[in-house]
Amino acid sequence: MKIKMTGVYVDDQEKALRFYTEVLGFAKKADFSQGPFRWLTVASPEEPSGTELQLALNNNPAAKAYQQAIFQQGQPAAMFYTDDVKGDYERIKARGAVFTMPPTDVTGSTIAMLNDTCGNLIQLTQLVRYSR
Amino acid sequence: MTDHAQYTPSPASGAQVRKDGEKWTLVLVRELRHSPEKVWQALTDPAHLREWAPFEADGNLGTVGATAKLTTVGAPTPQVSETTVTRADAPNVLEYNWGAQDIRWQLEAFGGGTRLTLWHNIDRRFISMGAAGWHICFDVLDHFLSGTPIGRIVGREAMKFGWPRLNSEYAKQFGIEAPNRPSQAAQES
Numbered sequence: 001m002k003i004k005m006t007g008v009y010v011d012d013q014e015k016a017l018r019f020y021t022e023v024l025g026f027a028k029k030a031d032f033s034q035g036p037f038r039w040l041t042v043a044s045p046e047e048p049s050g051t052e053l054q055l056a057l058n059n060n061p062a063a064k065a066y067q068q069a070i071f072q073q074g075q076p077a078a079m080f081y082t083d084d085v086k087g088d089y090e091r092i093k094a095r096g097a098v099f100t101m102p103p104t105d106v107t108g109s110t111i112a113m114l115n116d117t118c119g120n121l122i123q124l125t126q127l128v129r130y131s132r
Numbered sequence: 133m134t135d136h137a138q139y140t141p142s143p144a145s146g147a148q149v150r151k152d153g154e155k156w157t158l159v160l161v162r163e164l165r166h167s168p169e170k171v172w173q174a175l176t177d178p179a180h181l182r183e184w185a186p187f188e189a190d191g192n193l194g195t196v197g198a199t200a201k202l203t204t205v206g207a208p209t210p211q212v213s214e215t216t217v218t219r220a221d222a223p224n225v226l227e228y229n230w231g232a233q234d235i236r237w238q239l240e241a242f243g244g245g246t247r248l249t250l251w252h253n254i255d256r257r258f259i260s261m262g263a264a265g266w267h268i269c270f271d272v273l274d275h276f277l278s279g280t281p282i283g284r285i286v287g288r289e290a291m292k293f294g295w296p297r298l299n300s301e302y303a304k305q306f307g308i309e310a311p312n313r314p315s316q317a318a319q320e321s
Contacts, residue, residue: 031257032258032261033254033255033261033262034206034207034211034261035186035204035207035211035230035231035233035262035265036204036211036213036230036231036232036233037204037211038255038258039207056209059213059231059232060212060213
């Protein structure tokens, strides 16, 4: 058993695809449709066979309520790891994303938080490497 | 008599795409050797829908104003949406929504049978997929109405029954590129 898939709810899959590819820099992985349902995932170009992120439409009341509640509490809907949070912050900001928290040192890591324009906060995390 | 395992879909035919700018509507026509009344029941009665349709309905769709939950069968994650029947002129016209999409059925008496037309406003990128899926569903519907049901073929199972070929054929007929098929996506991962 492996963790290969996680997901975020989004209010518009097309807008989400643009943001997650053109702004964040991920690559589209799967995109197909069955009835009104669209299965859409992205993956990191650094790890094309790695964990996929499903961009799921929040077209049901439970998804909308959950998404809004954690957004209002300032909780990230997903967390991505990076080796260079400051570099990614500058790169993503330059492409027009709004950060709600610039790179900030916290216990064990440096984190930043951005708005994905689809109803979510996304956290970028760079772990602190302690020398032994 | 065909059974489930022997089923092979006929070549792609009877489909058109109505293009209104970016909004495309799939229009499918199928001639059935059964009365509009019988076809109407197959389109509205949950027990009949279960034999051929790509969704489960938890209520009858034959009355205007009726609501029901439609569950997409075989989707990668459970997908349930609420529908409202907006038009039900038995046994001729039936309209309701499937998620954010609109479904319109027209049943015309034709040579002792029914000419069945479906309008479905599928996103243009997935319109050939929808045509391929409905094609197989209509074949299964025809068997069901003829008293020789072969059982619903939707979702992943349709992949084994010529869905990829139909998807390519319809994409060619519509003049679009066949989108990334689930099987291809799965192979890439």
